[in-house]
Amino acid sequence: MPRVTCFALALFLCSTARPSTPVILISVDTLRADHLSCYQAGRHPTPHIDALAKGGTLFSQVSTPFPLTLPAHVALFTSTYPFANGVLDNGIPLQPAAITLATVLKKAGYRTAAFVGSFVLDRRFGLSRGFDVYDSPFDLHGKTTVGVGERKRPGSQVAEAATRWLESNSDTPFFLFLHIYDLHAPYDLPPDPSQRHGETGYSAELNYVDRVIGDFLASLDRHGLLQKALIVFTSDHGEGLGEHGESSHGYFIYQSTLHVPLLIHWPKGSKRIPQDRVDEPAGLLDVAPTILDAIGIARPVEMRGRSLMEVHGSQGVYSESTYARNHFGCATLRSLRSGAYKYIDAPKPELYDISTDPGELRNLYEQQRPKAGALREQMTALRASSPVSRSGNPGAPTPETIKILRSLGYLSGSSGNRIEPHVDPKDRIGDFERYIGALGMASAGKLDEADSVIENLRDKMPGLVDLRTSLGMNEQKLGEHAQAASEFKRAIELDPANAPAHFELGSCYFRLGQRNDAIQQFKAALALEPWYTRADEALADLYIQNKDFAEAKAHLTHLLSVDPNSYTAHFNLGILAAMGQNWAEAQQQMLAALHADPNSAEAHNTLGGIYLQRGELAPAQHQFEEAIRLQAKLASAHYNLALVFQKQGKKEDAVREFRAAQEAER
Secondary structure, X not given: OOOOOHHHHXXXXXXXXXXXXXXXXXXXXXXXXXXXXXXOOOOOOOHHHXXXXXXXXXXXXXXXXXXXXHHHHHHHHHOOOHHHHOOXXXXXXXXXXXXXXXXXXXXXXXXXXXXXXXXHHOHHHOOOOOOOEEEOOOOOOOOOOOOHHHOEOOHHHHHHHHHHHHHHHOOOOEEEEEEEOOOOOOOOOOOOHHHOOOOOHHHHHHHHHHHHHHHHHHXXXXXXXXXXXXXXXXXXXXXXXXXXXXXXXXXXXXXHHHEEEEEEEOOOOOOOOOOOEEOOXXXXXXXXXXHHHHHOOOOXXXXXXXXXXXXXXXXXXXXXXXHHHHHHOOOOEEEEEEOOEEEEEOOOOEEEEOOOOOOOOOOOOOOOHHHHXXXXXXXXXXXXXXXXXXXXXXXXXOXXXXXXXXXXXXXXXXXXXXXXXXXXXXXXXXXXXXXXXXXXXXXXXXXXXXXXXXXXXXXXXOOOHHHHHHHHHHHHHOOOHHHHHHHHHHHHHHOOOOHHHHHHHHHHHHHOOOHHHHHHHHHHHHHHOOOOHHHHHHHHHHHHHOOXXXXXXXXXXXXXXXXXXXXXXXXXXXXXXXXXXXXXXXHHHHHHHXXXXXXXXXXXXXXHHHHHHOOOHHHHXXXXXXXXXXXXXXXXXXXXXXXXXXXXXXXXXXXXXXXXXXXXXX
16 A cells, blocks of 8 residues: 655645635625616715725626525525526525535534524525524514515614624634615615715615625724635615516516626635626526635535636526516516527517617517527526426425315315416506505505505406405405405415415404314415414414413424524413423523513513512512513503512512502503
């Protein structure tokens, strides 16, 4: 056997050493590339974001594969197409076995942490896989009247949480993901006028986001990380802002919502792309392979993107959207960008030369049909060559789901096999925008005005499920639960696999006193979407009322498997443990509930009661006083505090609190 020299051994050890370059991935949700001054001359300056391009590389022609937050971020992390990984809408979880950038870096020895700005990326949707810390403090407790897309936290809070984590983790190889959501409507910039500088809406939010990024980069500099880390800055999608008639995003796949920024700030002295600017088309699927290539980690074979550090010829960049199909009865939109040209496959096909017509105002399809046909064939080949995961069709109900739905008389086949609509989304954009406007009216409490618009749209397009469910939810707000139930029933007839419609129908049945029917509908919602935690909450509540504590505990435990930080699950499990006089378990669960919602007076009061039962008077007193601080008229907290004072021999204090309890009950 040949001897291994020390020199050869040293070479071997160097070649297999674990990468150590810190990696920071920043995603600013809903950021149009052309609204950054480093991309578009004459724009309002975005100096802090622009600074990342100095000494780095700006990629000028990057597209998202899907203009919605969760599908785009799943594609970013997995480097797989949405049609292959199955995440084709917000709210659809990533399959458990998926390989992501975080899982790869975790396996390579990196500490991993994510700090997200919106519930849309909550841990229940699968992106938490591979992260040691996944900071998404979005509990649904007490927020039933707020739309899921509106559950967000200011970028400054997200960045501050990330900075605190860095203070104790920056001395080892780490991967940090920072997600900023402020650019996503509805805009709610902090009211401080100094943060606006005269701008409004999207522009004001972008100005705020730029300052948040600037503060974060300054903190990196103070920790010596700005020159040491690989910093990648991008977005998940853009925003229509009225172009092509689209105010928001998801409905169309024009460049206004597909074109995203990509800036890579290279570590000093590291392997890098020599150019300051790259103008070849690329996609978000290329980001993860590029990061891995830059730090010397092999790309998993499952990743479909390419490393932008390698020399490539021109290749097509694929994008799609099923949003108009899923929510407004239109055809799926698919596109392929190759060089200067972009083909959009739709009932009325489109072809654009992006180099001369970046706003996609001149459809060249009729003049250049051969070019369009070639791009369509290329797109078909790309889709055929990309393996589809076994969960790539999450819309298809399981046999158990079909059994449950058939028992309710709803399902004769899989809703995943619905015939593809042939309505071109372009023909319904006006109606869609009216619908979006009506949803805004409903959120503002203008229910009659909203119903008038939605009813007109329903009469025009009677087969649209979303119109039915929206009307039903408005009727619920008005207390018209029987009328709401009829709308939800009709929605389920149109789409038996619609979990939200089953849930809302169950809610109507509960309000109407039909508890068994409510349980059936909640179970149907869970069978269709096991991550639908509101159904778990509702079922647990019903079973507790029916004194079926075993079933209640089963649903609360399942809820925690989806959402480990659920206030509702921890609180109710604490109550059940206390009923069984399992005080240690009750205390643990109630502390977890307070971790999820520190401002819950009922949880403080209940935890105080647990301490009181255990004879721990000092902590019990503290919890009751905290409950009263949060809710001064909480009679039970005053009464419980009086019991503590009585046991402590503080008669005057006890009398005072007994009287306060009596006053609070009046």
